[in-house]
Amino acid sequence: MKLKGWKDVNPGAVCTEAGSALQFKTGSWRAAYRPRWIEENCIQCLFCWAYCPDMAVNVKDGKMTGFNYDYCKGCGICALECPGKKGNKAIVMEEEGK
Amino acid sequence: MATPLTLKELSKKDLLLTSGHRMCAGCGAPIIVKMVLLASDYPLVAANATGCLEVSTCISDYTAWKIPWIHNAFENAAATLSGVETMYRSLKKQGKIDKDIKFIAFGGDGGTYDIGLQSLSGAMERGHDMLYICYDNGAYMNTGIQRSSATPYGADTTTCPAGSVIHGKPQPRKNLTKIMAAHDIPYTAQASPSHWLDLVKKVKKALDIKGPKFMNILSPCNRGWRSKTNDAIQLSRLAVETCCWPLYEVENGVTKVTFKPKEKKPLVEFLKPQGRFKHLFAPENENMLKNFQEMVDKEWASLLKSAEGGRASGTE
Amino acid sequence: MARKSGRIAAVTGNEAVAEALRQVNPDVSSAYPITPATDIMQRFTSFVSNGKVKTEMILVESEHSAMSGCIGASAAGGRVMTATSSQGLALMWEELFIASGNRLPIVMSLVNRALSAPLNIHGDHSDGMGARDCGWIQLWSENAQEAYDNTIQAFRIAEHMDIRLPVMVCMDGFIISHSIERIEYMEDDAVSKFVGEYKQLNPLLDLGHPVSYGPLILPDYYMEYRKAHDDVMSKVPGIVLNTANDFEKISGRKYGLFEAYRLDDAEIGLVILNSAAGTSKDVIDSFREKGIKAGLLKPRLFRPFPYEEIGNALKNLKAVCVLDRADAFGGSYGPLFIDIASSLYPYKDKPLLVNKIYGLGGRDYMPSHAELVLNELVEVAKTGKVKMIKEYIAVRE
Numbered sequence: 001m002k003l004k005g006w007k008d009v010n011p012g013a014v015c016t017e018a019g020s021a022l023q024f025k026t027g028s029w030r031a032a033y034r035p036r037w038i039e040e041n042c043i044q045c046l047f048c049w050a051y052c053p054d055m056a057v058n059v060k061d062g063k064m065t066g067f068n069y070d071y072c073k074g075c076g077i078c079a080l081e082c083p084g085k086k087g088n089k090a091i092v093m094e095e096e097g098k
Numbered sequence: 099m100a101t102p103l104t105l106k107e108l109s110k111k112d113l114l115l116t117s118g119h120r121m122c123a124g125c126g127a128p129i130i131v132k133m134v135l136l137a138s139d140y141p142l143v144a145a146n147a148t149g150c151l152e153v154s155t156c157i158s159d160y161t162a163w164k165i166p167w168i169h170n171a172f173e174n175a176a177a178t179l180s181g182v183e184t185m186y187r188s189l190k191k192q193g194k195i196d197k198d199i200k201f202i203a204f205g206g207d208g209g210t211y212d213i214g215l216q217s218l219s220g221a222m223e224r225g226h227d228m229l230y231i232c233y234d235n236g237a238y239m240n241t242g243i244q245r246s247s248a249t250p251y252g253a254d255t256t257t258c259p260a261g262s263v264i265h266g267k268p269q270p271r272k273n274l275t276k277i278m279a280a281h282d283i284p285y286t287a288q289a290s291p292s293h294w295l296d297l298v299k300k301v302k303k304a305l306d307i308k309g310p311k312f313m314n315i316l317s318p319c320n321r322g323w324r325s326k327t328n329d330a331i332q333l334s335r336l337a338v339e340t341c342c343w344p345l346y347e348v349e350n351g352v353t354k355v356t357f358k359p360k361e362k363k364p365l366v367e368f369l370k371p372q373g374r375f376k377h378l379f380a381p382e383n384e385n386m387l388k389n390f391q392e393m394v395d396k397e398w399a400s401l402l403k404s405a406e407g408g409r410a411s412g413t414e
Numbered sequence: 415m416a417r418k419s420g421r422i423a424a425v426t427g428n429e430a431v432a433e434a435l436r437q438v439n440p441d442v443s444s445a446y447p448i449t450p451a452t453d454i455m456q457r458f459t460s461f462v463s464n465g466k467v468k469t470e471m472i473l474v475e476s477e478h479s480a481m482s483g484c485i486g487a488s489a490a491g492g493r494v495m496t497a498t499s500s501q502g503l504a505l506m507w508e509e510l511f512i513a514s515g516n517r518l519p520i521v522m523s524l525v526n527r528a529l530s531a532p533l534n535i536h537g538d539h540s541d542g543m544g545a546r547d548c549g550w551i552q553l554w555s556e557n558a559q560e561a562y563d564n565t566i567q568a569f570r571i572a573e574h575m576d577i578r579l580p581v582m583v584c585m586d587g588f589i590i591s592h593s594i595e596r597i598e599y600m601e602d603d604a605v606s607k608f609v610g611e612y613k614q615l616n617p618l619l620d621l622g623h624p625v626s627y628g629p630l631i632l633p634d635y636y637m638e639y640r641k642a643h644d645d646v647m648s649k650v651p652g653i654v655l656n657t658a659n660d661f662e663k664i665s666g667r668k669y670g671l672f673e674a675y676r677l678d679d680a681e682i683g684l685v686i687l688n689s690a691a692g693t694s695k696d697v698i699d700s701f702r703e704k705g706i707k708a709g710l711l712k713p714r715l716f717r718p719f720p721y722e723e724i725g726n727a728l729k730n731l732k733a734v735c736v737l738d739r740a741d742a743f744g745g746s747y748g749p750l751f752i753d754i755a756s757s758l759y760p761y762k763d764k765p766l767l768v769n770k771i772y773g774l775g776g777r778d779y780m781p782s783h784a785e786l787v788l789n790e791l792v793e794v795a796k797t798g799k800v801k802m803i804k805e806y807i808a809v810r811e
Binding site for chain 2 (some may be wrong): 441442444468469470472473475476478479482483484485486487488489490491492494495508509512618619620621624625626627628629630631632634635
């Protein structure tokens with residue numbers, strides 16, 4: 001992106017576009033692992049959504065629908081907190097590119 | 099209508115802190131902020147002390163905040179928000195604003211326990227209608243894990259490193275929640291992201307009370323705690339279950355423990371997974387572990403005593 | 415000139431400033447007491463307590479919080495003012511840069527007082543001079559009338575949409591703040607019409623357009639913001655002059671970037687700020703009576719410093735003494751001297767300069783001191799030689 005010159009910066013450095021950080025994709029931070037959702041094991045508890053520090057768990061109409069890899073930093077909290085179904089996790093961390 | 103406090107219903111709300119913020123992977127703070135913002139059905143305006151949360155959520159033209167937000171400096175989130183809230187009252191009195199707005203300040207333990215304590219104390223004493231939230235990760239994490247007065251006893255930090263003579267932080271953590279409760283403000287509480295419903299309920303209750311409110315929320319930091327990126331919730335849960343970080347509230351002078359573990363876990367279960375306490379497990383530091391457990395036991399007993407007469411209930 | 419009749423009163427400088435603030439009627443004030451500025455806020459809070467103003471007060475626990483509160487209130491979107499002195503200003507130091515960097519039009523009355531240590535509560539300029547590079551506009555005032563007039567004009571200047579910068583209005587502690595002088599007040603209506611309705615720029619309380627104040631700016635942009643600040647400072651003198659013109663129309667009192675007193679044909683001259691200019695003018699008159707072409711320049715707009723205009727006003731003199739009521743330790747010369755020397759730097763032919771440090775910590779500045787200095791300037795002008803550039807005067811050996 002072309003950097004602005006001094007005549008074009010906002011007075012007082014005020015950010016006037018709420019939520020503009022969405023333009024900054026943090027998904028590239030994932031070092032080795034990414035979460036994978038296994039729908040059949042999902043009980044829709046939404047802990048993954050509640051505990052995700054990056055708001056990278058997609059939900060629709062109150063249901064988990066997958067991950068937003070544009071922002072997921074791969075921390076793995078979702079997988080660890082996932083209760084799964086009958087001992088089978090609905091979220092597992094697996095190697096990138098697998 | 100108030101949003102029912104279920105994750106299903108809350109997940110239908112707009113997230114007022116967006117993705118694209120630059121907190122470390124697995125940080126506890128954005129989880130807390132998300133929960134706090136979701137708890138409110140009021141329009142919110144926030145102030146933020148300098149710290150991890152502030153530098154990572156608003157950089158150049160990129161702000162992760164969808165509510166009006168102001169960062170001023172390190173030690174003055176409370177004073178800055180006092181100004182915002184007072185202007186709101188002035189303009190409301192003049193008929194220039196009609197909405198009911200609620201005001202929230204966020205500060206880390208450095209900006210709250212230490213350098214910002216005077217500003218916080220002043221704002222609480224003056225009675226501004228605001229909720230101050232400290233996300234306590236137990237050190238100056240933003241500048242590279244230096245000890246703060248919130249750093250737990252024995253913890254290894256970059257300014258109280260575990261050495262051969264001094265074994266981590268010699269002093270116990272300052273009990274800020276108690277100090278704030280001693281201001282006799284209408285509401286003070288301690289919460290943890292692991293117990294999300296307890297946290298959300300407390301924020302909701304606080305926002306419905308007019309006047310100054312304070313909440314201290316444990317905020318795991320895997321960089322500073324020398325733990326894994328995936329254990330923020332697990333560790334904050336262990337902090338609660340070992341009673342190292344008790345969940346309670348003080349409402350109009352009445353103390354209530356909001357979560358009592360069925361079986362109080364030994365403190366070591368919380369300490370063991372964290373690299374900052376590793377040296378405490380060396381045989382020569384056995385007495386430090388003992389001291390630490392005694393401190394926790396004493397504080398827990400004292401809390402239960404002050405809560406006598408009040409009800410205690412689990413929320414899990 | 416359309417001179418409107420105002421109320422004549424005998425009041426202290428603090429009382430005059432408090433009256434100006436009552437007439438301006440800001441939305442919020444956040445303040446902490448300190449001698450000698452305390453009296454302004456005592457008087458103002460009595461207006462608040464008695465319903466004479468709409469202002470909401472924040473009675474904070476420190477000056478740091480006072481300015482922090484002003485910043486929050488101003489960003490929220492409304493008219494804001496405060497007052498302080500000396501240690502109070504020093505404690506605000508960090509916040510001064512944030513107020514100006516965020517381009518918030520806060521007005522602050524600075525009752526000039528010496529800085530510790532050693533502790534001293536009396537008038538000198540070390541507080542204001544310490545804050546000269548913080549990106550604020552500074553207006554300096556000789557007497558209660560000027561402090562009153564500058565305070566009213568400060569709001570118009572600060573809130574001007576082309577600049578949006580905080581303004582400090584300075585007057586000498588005790589000498590002016592606590593001395594009773596004759597003053598002409600304007601009518602309440604005239605003041606409120608002059609300052610006008612407060613205009614908003616990115617108000618935090620606008621829920622429909624949520625803004626973020628105070629981002630982290632990395633090396634890729636920090637210089638652009640600083641350059642923008644530097645550029646906006648260059649627009650200030652024009653706005654100060656326009657405001658002064660409008661003010662003259664309703665008050666009959668004329669203001670510029672500085673006051674030139676008998677300077678047009680002067681060969682020797684004094685440059686001096688605030689109250690001591692009054693004493694000096696009397697002595698200039700007595701030298702004129704003796705046929706000596708003496709004059710005086712009293713800066714009013716000290717930040718941004720009008721280098722070109724001041725250099726131009728002084729360049730034809732033979733010898734000039736800059737009197738500083740503060741020292742800039744390690745800078746060799748007093749702060750005002752450094753700026754005056756800079757303003758004359760571009761000229762090939764320029765006056766010889768001397769610098770006297772006077773009146774620190776409330777030490778009296780007497781007519782005899784001005785006489786001594788002017789006699790020295792006569793000698794310098796005659797011989798073309800300066801014996802000592804910088805010297806403390808009225809100090810015991």
